[in-house]
Amino acid sequence: MKNFIKVGSIFAIALGITLSMGGRTFADQHKNQVLNRIENKDKMVWGTKADTSLMGLMNIKTGQVEGFDVDVAKEITRRINPKAKPEFVQVTSGTRIPLLINGNIDAIIATMSITPERAKTVDFSNPYFKAGQSLMVKKSSEIKNINDVNNKSVTVLGVQGSTSVEVIKKRAPQARVLALADYATALSALKAGQGDVLTTDSGILAGMAKDDSSLKLVGGNFTHEPYGIAVKKDNPKLVKQVNQAIQAMQADGTYAKLMKKWFSGVPGMNWKEMAKL
Structure with a gap:
């Protein structure tokens, strides 16, 4: 009887360990899925606005969305995976998070302010635009x-x-x-x-x-509401690589060039100051 109890206890412990390991494996499989998809398909799908001048606006002649957000997305894509091509899906303030969660897009770059409430649903990169x-x-x-x-x-x-x-x-x-x-x-x-x-x-x-x-x-900004790039939760590696790309763009002058390209002609806007994240 004692041997039976001992064997049963050992079996229960072994089963518990197996289930625990299986649970961790299952959780691990669901982490970083978006980055794996980008690497496997050699493309990164971005949700962008198409109705906001300078940030993301549809060019009716070319049929392409153009703006600061678009150029930043292209640069980040290249730095994450040189083989990957950026693709753009038009989003609105109401559709962008559902499209991200459903897997229709890999990341959001669409004049999206970083807020505690939104951070409950998505993960944000470091700020990429000094909005307010x-x-x-x-x-x-x-x-x-x-x-x-x-x-x-x-x-x-x-x-x-x-x-x-x-x-x-x-x-x-x-x-x-x-x-x-x-x-x-x-x-x-x-x-x-x-x-x-x-x-x-x-x-x-x-x-x-x-x-x-x-x-x-x-007067400049009188509130601090910077824009961030949003990704689906449980994708820490993608967030890290996006942050590294933003940092590298600042270090090598690419970020300042894009700020100058899109905002140097805006009356009353100090693009040089805005380029200092």
């Missing part, structure tokens, strides 16, 4: 920074439901805030004189200012 809330005015405006906005005579334009509207109410409580349906409507209102300043993410404002010589950015 900023201000855009007409070139004739005397507004120079956020302090000038905190005045009862100033009307600030924003977009309904955006965090920028709530932030500006706190940072400039004396100003009148007018939240409109979308950025196109807010931009039209600014140009028509229905507001004194438009506030939102600096990356979005840069595209607007670049396309309209009557506008300029002022």
